[in-house]
Amino acid sequence: MAQDVMVSMRYKSTSVIVLAIVFLMALVTVPAHACTTVIVGREATANGSVIVGHNEDNAGRRVMTQYVMPRMTYKPGDVIILKNGGTVPHVPVTWSFLWSQTPGDSAADFFVNEWGVMITSNNCAPTKEDDYDTLVARGDITDGGIGYHLRRIVAQRAETAREGLELAIELISTYGYVDDGRSYQIADSREAWFLHVVRGKHYVAQRVPDDTAVVIPNAYIIRQVDLEDTENFRACPDLVEYAIERGWYDPSCGEPFDFAKAYGSVRDDEPQDLKYDPRQWSGQRLLTGKAPDDVPLPFAARPQEKVTVADVMALLRDHYEGTYHDMSADYMISPHWANDPSICMNKTQESFVVELREDTSDLLKAVYWRATGRPCASPYIPWYIGIASVPDGYGWMDPNFGYTLRFEPHASLYDHDPSHAWWVFKDLQSAVDGQYGDVIGQVQREWRAFEERIHLEQPALEQMIHRFEATDEEYAGEFITRYTDSLAREATSIARELTDALLTAELLVEQKTVHLSGSGSISVALLGSEALDVSEISHHDVAIGPAECSPYTWAPAFNGKLVDVNGDGHEDLVMEFSIPALAKLVEIPCYMDIWLRGSTMFCDPIVARMLIEFRP
Incomplete structure (x- = not known):
């Protein structure tokens, strides 16, 4: 009864x-933030590679799928149709690339191409610039402008990071940028650049010093600009003059021109007590071993020790533990909802660390260590640039069909499907989040053992790949594809078991x-x-x-x-x-x-x- x-x-x-x-x-809940990126120059890493780490943070119900896009050929007269109607002429051949897509989000996709050139981005809105319609009327946006396709074109065409930077600059200068403000990160095995863009045709870029690391949250971090140093800076011709004309910078103030201060703006609903973003602060703290005390925070910091891939993974899993920014009360509350924003946050949809290497084979020149969802509860799995297809459960569409979903995904794409790795790891993080303090240690021990084994296997595996490649490159590619797939299947199986247990x-x-x-x-x-x-x-x-x-x-x-x-x-x-x-x-x-x-x-x-x- x-x-x-x-x-x-x-x-x-x-x-x-x-x-x-x-x-x-x-x-403690504050307005939405999205994305954190860290780039470590080749002289600051333990193995001499350039390392890029990124958390892709987007609110709401999302789904991500991955592809290997092959080289494509085009005929004279073929064009890329931009979102707002403009066109860009195709080149005869576009390079192959690994592509992680968030259907329906024009600013979230990640690319790394066969040459080891990668591009990702962070939202840096709001800025002081005018709205889209005003810039169209003024002629600072032409043919509808460019947004989504900027990063895709860089992946399709660039053989080096610097070439990718110049391609991006050419596109911005020709069409004008459509979104309020964004920073693109473009890197290869030799160098990395931050490209800050404002709606319209104004931009500035700064090279990452080789012996430093740079952490960027959702804010412009380029400040002083040496326009004569073209090896380390690039900018639109009227960068300073335009700021003076708009009243954003007064040369008579006695202070040097500061791009972030001149062009950037602060959300009206953000707390004003901090003079820095705590994600940048915590990232620099973890890299240098001490809390930074300069305000504003410096563009780059010199790590206290040579940085490894595992170090960057640890940084991307950070919730400010052990600092006054951690509001989780020792995980009594999930840090993803107590600390907003934190580097690993409630909106983290994907986390990756890309290792960009020099003097190695084409199959191994880039390693895309990828974690689905929040990295604190998910493992990083290495995807080599030489794989012929993505692991089972990570891609379920042809890349050309996936391209049609870039702006208008269908609702069924968001159906919970346990055959897709996306939902397997999402289920795990959801099971963890409701009891975070009680179970996160168990989950992290499982993934730590998994990752440590992979790191230990990596040198011998890559020596084997080199031997295979010397006699049969096709077999070497097949082998590395099977290896990546086996790791992904193993991780997915472990995630299912953990979820059932939790x-x-x-x-x-x-x-x-x-x-x-x-x-x-x-x-x-x-x-x-x-x-x-x-x-x-x-x-x-x-x-x-x-x-x-x-x-x-x-x-x-x-x-x-x-x-x-x-x-x-x-x-x-x-x-x-x-x-x-x-x-x-x-x-x-x-x-x-x-x-x-x-x-x-x-x-x-x-x-x-x-x-x-x-x-x-």
Whole structure:
């Protein structure tokens, strides 16, 4: 017989803790940020390579897929059609490249081509520049301007980072840039550049000194510019004059021209107490071994020791642990929601470290160490530039078809599909996040052992590849493709096992389809078992929602009762959740993973998952 769940004093004490955490999360949540990049010059790395690390951070429900794009040939008269209608003439041959795509996001894709030239970017908006229509009317944006295709064209055509920089500059100067503000990072085995772009035709670029490392969050970091030093700086011809004309810089102030100060702007809703972005501060702290005290922070820092790939991975996993910027209370709250922004954050969709090498074979000149989702809970898997195809489960579309989704992806692309590695690792990070302090150590020990084994195997593996390549280059390529695929399959299998072990409860949901325009409620049964006494759980401590949304916005249970719904002799907690409260969290109607979080009266976390089809 069903009975109402009574909220006793012991439940109230748990609720007080939960409410306090929710209140703290609400206080520390700040406006959206996205992406952190670190570049280490070749004289500052342990093996003489240029190393680029990047966290791709984008809010909302996303999906990423990867491709190997082969070389392509084009006929005279073939053109690239830009988003706003302009055209760029094709070259006869475009290079092959590895491509990580976020369909529908024109500013998130990553490329590294067969020559070992890579390009990624960070949003640096807002700036002081005028809006798109004003610049079109003024002639500073022509033929609709360029945005998405800038990085793709660099990957298709550049054989060196400097050539990629010049290509990007030519495109900006010809068409004008469409977005508010962005920094592109272009690198090869010899050098790396930061290219800061403002909407229109104004830009500045600075080379990374070979013996330093540079960390960029979502802000311009190029300040003083030596326009006569063309080996280390590039800029539009009227960079300073335009700033003077617009009133952004006054030469009589006695201070040197500062690009970031002149062209950049600060979000009105950002806290003003810090004079730096804590991600740049923490990145420099980890590299140099001491907290930087200069304000503004320097463009580059000299690492205290030679930097390894593993060092950059550790930096990209940082949540400010051990510093006053860490608001997670020793992981009592997930750092992804307590520290916003942190280097590894709630919006991190992909993390990678690219090792760009000189004096090695074409198959090995770039290693793309890739982690799906947040790197603190995922492993970095090495993808060599010489692979013929991406690992199983990472790419499920032809790259030419994927290209058609760059601006308008279809809703079914966001369906939860356990055959795709994307959702396997997303499930794991969601299972971890609801009980972060309790389980992250277990997960990281698993991935640490996995990664350390790969690093130990790497020298012998690459010697073997060199031997194969000397006699049969095709076989060497096939071998390295199989090797990469085997590591990816192994990691995916481990991730599935970890997720199954970390889910603390099972759910029974009879309503498999929810209409976003509907009213009423959805009934969810939290199943009791020998291991879980649901009478120790108050529905007041339970909420459901998509993992991509902050848990303090999730739909709370508004009632609950104990009843044995599946006839196994154990009481189950049947709860009701408002459909409108849940629907407002659903960004895209699709087959979605919805997560339940709660706690027992002993503060043991409850984490479970259900799959629901959402329709308009």
